[in-house]
Amino acid sequence: MKIDNEELHAVSVVSAQSSAHANPSATEERYVAIQGTHKAIPKARLKAAGWKVTRGTRPVTEVIPDTWMDMTTGEIITKEQARKRGIKLPGVRSNSDKALALCERLARCSPSERPFVRYLLKLRNQRGGLVGPLDAILDHWIARACPAVRSTDKARKRKQLRSIVERRKLMVNDxxxxxxxxxxxxxxxxxxxxxxxxxRVCPIQKGVG
Structure with a gap:
């Protein structure tokens, strides 16, 4: 789970904090993380994410960036130097940290909820939302997971799925x-x-189920 400098650069380019419709900020364009220090991830967090952790488990680490390059001047700058000079460096969150956070999310779901939650997450786009309308995705899941459901029960099933989305705080809106x-x-x-x-999320044909 170690992260090398190449990954740091990749994550800085595709920052999770950037707006989906905005161009990269001048700060993100100018300063690129090139080096960092390895930090051990707490075992409690690994357990929360579903990892099997024992006394003999070797430390799992991630890289926290501490050195950046000014792409305009070529200057190498540390986090401390940036703080003293009032330079706001772009946030970099490693792929490993994001994956671990996702595992923590799934671990908090009940076993019966996880298949649907995984399905929903697979249908995320790169603009902060989903590849299709939420209702269409819910209907597609119902047809896939409950092919024998009666048409009169689909509304109830959709309501149950929406309650999972709300209870697990998966979305802020549709x-x-x-x-x-x-x-x-x-x-x-x-x-x-x-x-x-x-x-495409295949629409449900009328009369099915």
Whole structure:
């Protein structure tokens, strides 16, 4: 689970804190993380994420960036130097940290909820939302997981799924994921948006179930 400097650079380019529709900020463009220190992840957090942790488990670490490069001047700057000079460095969250947080989220769900939650997360786009309307995604899950459900019961099933979304705080509304679950790519191209739009959630045919 160690993170190398190449990953630090990749994560700084696709920052989870950037707006999905905005261009990368001048700060993100100018300062790039190039080095960091390894920090052990608390075992309690690993357990919360579903890891099997024993006394003999070796430390799991992630890299916390502490050195940056000014892409305009070529200057190498540390976090302490940036603080003294009032330079606001872009936030960098490692892929490992994001994956661990996702595991923690899933671990808090009941076993019966996890398949649906995993399905919903797989349908995230790179603009902070989902690849299709929430109701269409819920209907598709119902048809997939409960193919024999009667049409008169679909509304009740949809309400149950919405209660999971609300109880687990997966979304802030029907189009936006919770902040920590958003996949945001400030460099998403028009071609990328078209490719995302091509991912269709099949509508439910009338009379099925």
């Amino acid at each position: 189009v936006t994921m919770a902040k920590d679950l958003q996949v945001l790519n400030p460099r998403l191209t028009k071609q990328g948006i078209l490719e995302e739009s091509a991912i």
